[in-house]
Amino acid sequence: MNTSRPFLPLRLWAFARAIFFLLLFVSAALAARVERLIDKWQPQHYLVNITLNDQLSEITASARIYIRILKPTRVIDLDFGELTVDRVMLDSKPVEFTHKDGKLVVALTEDAKPGDSISLTVDYHGKPKDGLILTKDKDGNPSAVGDNWPNRVHHWIPTLDHPSAKATITFNITAPAGKEVVANGRLDHVETTAIGYRTWTFSEGVPIPPYCMIIAVGQFAKVEPGERAVTPLSYYVALSEGDLVLKGFSPGAPVLDFFTRTVAPYPYEKLALIVGATRFGGMENSSAIVFTSNLFNRAPSPIGMSTRFGVPVNNVSLIAHEIAHQWFGDSVTESTWSDLWLSEGFATYFAALFVQRYEGEDAFRMSMNDAALAVFAYEKKKPVPIFDRDTENLMELLNANNYQKGSWVLHMLRSQLGDDAFFRGIKSYYESHKNSTASTEELRAALEKASGRNLRSFFARWVYDSGHPQYELAYYWLGRRELRLVLSQRQAGNAFVDPVPVTISTASGKREIVLKPAGKLLIERVPLRVRPIGVEVDPRNVLLDETTVKSN
Numbered sequence: 001m002n003t004s005r006p007f008l009p010l011r012l013w014a015f016a017r018a019i020f021f022l023l024l025f026v027s028a029a030l031a032a033r034v035e036r037l038i039d040k041w042q043p044q045h046y047l048v049n050i051t052l053n054d055q056l057s058e059i060t061a062s063a064r065i066y067i068r069i070l071k072p073t074r075v076i077d078l079d080f081g082e083l084t085v086d087r088v089m090l091d092s093k094p095v096e097f098t099h100k101d102g103k104l105v106v107a108l109t110e111d112a113k114p115g116d117s118i119s120l121t122v123d124y125h126g127k128p129k130d131g132l133i134l135t136k137d138k139d140g141n142p143s144a145v146g147d148n149w150p151n152r153v154h155h156w157i158p159t160l161d162h163p164s165a166k167a168t169i170t171f172n173i174t175a176p177a178g179k180e181v182v183a184n185g186r187l188d189h190v191e192t193t194a195i196g197y198r199t200w201t202f203s204e205g206v207p208i209p210p211y212c213m214i215i216a217v218g219q220f221a222k223v224e225p226g227e228r229a230v231t232p233l234s235y236y237v238a239l240s241e242g243d244l245v246l247k248g249f250s251p252g253a254p255v256l257d258f259f260t261r262t263v264a265p266y267p268y269e270k271l272a273l274i275v276g277a278t279r280f281g282g283m284e285n286s287s288a289i290v291f292t293s294n295l296f297n298r299a300p301s302p303i304g305m306s307t308r309f310g311v312p313v314n315n316v317s318l319i320a321h322e323i324a325h326q327w328f329g330d331s332v333t334e335s336t337w338s339d340l341w342l343s344e345g346f347a348t349y350f351a352a353l354f355v356q357r358y359e360g361e362d363a364f365r366m367s368m369n370d371a372a373l374a375v376f377a378y379e380k381k382k383p384v385p386i387f388d389r390d391t392e393n394l395m396e397l398l399n400a401n402n403y404q405k406g407s408w409v410l411h412m413l414r415s416q417l418g419d420d421a422f423f424r425g426i427k428s429y430y431e432s433h434k435n436s437t438a439s440t441e442e443l444r445a446a447l448e449k450a451s452g453r454n455l456r457s458f459f460a461r462w463v464y465d466s467g468h469p470q471y472e473l474a475y476y477w478l479g480r481r482e483l484r485l486v487l488s489q490r491q492a493g494n495a496f497v498d499p500v501p502v503t504i505s506t507a508s509g510k511r512e513i514v515l516k517p518a519g520k521l522l523i524e525r526v527p528l529r530v531r532p533i534g535v536e537v538d539p540r541n542v543l544l545d546e547t548t549v550k551s552n
């Protein structure tokens with residue numbers, strides 16, 4: 001087939017071209033990931049009663065979901081996995097439902113109108129395929145631990161399984177007596193409910209994302225640190241690690257204190273640090289964080305051991321990362337998966353800030369340097385923006401863009417706006433969106449308000465576009481007291497217009513200037529008394545850049 005242009009009359013060609021671009025646009029729109037967003041109804045509160053059997057190998061449960069109707073609807077389409085549904089009730093009357101392919105579609109008896117409040121109760125039982133991990137702890141004792149990121153809670157609780165669908169939750173967990181139980185929020189009471197069983201009631205009073213809803217049941221040693229913390233703090237570990245836990249989690253209380261001072265008061269009723277079943281290094285469930293079961297046996301990274309806490313610095317950083325999520329991710333939740341860096345980039349950077357404060361400037365520089373290398377390596381594999389609307393597999397969003405590059409974006413904003421405006425902006429962003437959701441644009445607005453600066457082009461280049469600046473600086477000593485600097489940007493794609501600090505060294509000292517590129521090529525003349533002995537780009541490492549320097 002030949003589609004070459006001259007065979008079509010001009011107007012027909014224009015029409016064909018319009019259709020072609022329309023198709024391109026439509027296929028680009030179709031390529032974007034479809035997210036399970038809130039549409040016709042929104043969960044407000046979950047009341048979840050779960051009974052575990054003796055071996056912690058099965059559950060019998062009843063979840064009541066309090067729902068607010070947003071648009072007229074005759075059905076409520078819950079996300080729900082493979083457990084057997086025994087009955088669904090609307091308020092207290094049984095109703096019809098279908099349950100297949102991860103959806104529990106409940107027929108309402110009449111049309112629901114915007115503003116209506118209804119409650120559905122789902123009775124179900126079985127062994128969850130995912131989400132609530134029923135496994136043995138490292139001592140071989142049975143345990144049941146929630147691990148839901150990114151959208152796996154619906155394998156054990158019927159939900160609207162998207163981070164933006166935040167709700168409060170109460171758990172009544174009935175478990176064999178002798179098991180330790182913890183969940184989100186405050187422990188209201190524990191009662192002996194049947195011979196050999198106790199029921200634990202935990203309530204989370206502020207809305208949390210579904211992926212942060214958790215129970216943990218097992219043969220835990222529960223340990224409380226002696227030092228005071230800004231919130232009730234307790235540790236849950238396998239019995240055999242009971243004597244490692246105080247030192248292992250010793251960064252916890254100082255981290256809580258640091259973020260309380262840097263951001264805002266801690267958002268939840270308590271904090272439990274748990275070592276148990278998670279597929280991640282750590283999982284930031286609101287007020288009940290789970291760390292990987294080898295946490296206390298991990299080898300130190302090249303940064304080494306923390307002299308202050310006596311544990312590897314990478315553990316200090318991991319503990320700080322998960323606790324930082326309590327503010328960023330849990331309390332201020334990304335409104336879409338494209339905004340994930342508001343969770344992971346923030347947790348990564350705020351952990352680095354804790355490292356900077358407690359482990360020193362060198363450890364901080366090393367961690368930012370490692371982050372930069374991770375970004376460069378990832379970019380070679382997948383040159384896409386941080387704000388990623390296309391990647392379908394949500395696990396693939398756990399990448400160097402959302403973590404390390406997101407962290408670098410914050411570091412660059414801090415450097416360019418100054419500590420005062422940056423932290424004021426972050427605090428006001430947090431205050432406006434706590435216990436709710438936020439978008440990248442809302443972060444931009446908060447930082448613009450705090451700094452009085454227009455950050456549209458910064459966000460456009462760093463968050464909504466891909467790549468990083470690859471500077472090449474050539475300098476020429478022209479005699480006659482003049483140095484010529486030629487800064488070119490070698491990366492593919494658009495120019496970066498961030499100010500570029502440059503240090504010029506001469507025999508008589510150092511001089512700092514700032515280059516302000518407006519495009520990919522900048523030529524600057526610098527008056528200089530003597531021939532330079534060296535020129536350095538970005539000496540304090542405030543840019544996520546790669547640079548080569550040449551001289552004549």
Ligand SMILES: [Zn+2]
Binds near residue numbers: 321325344347
């Ligand atoms: Zn994280």
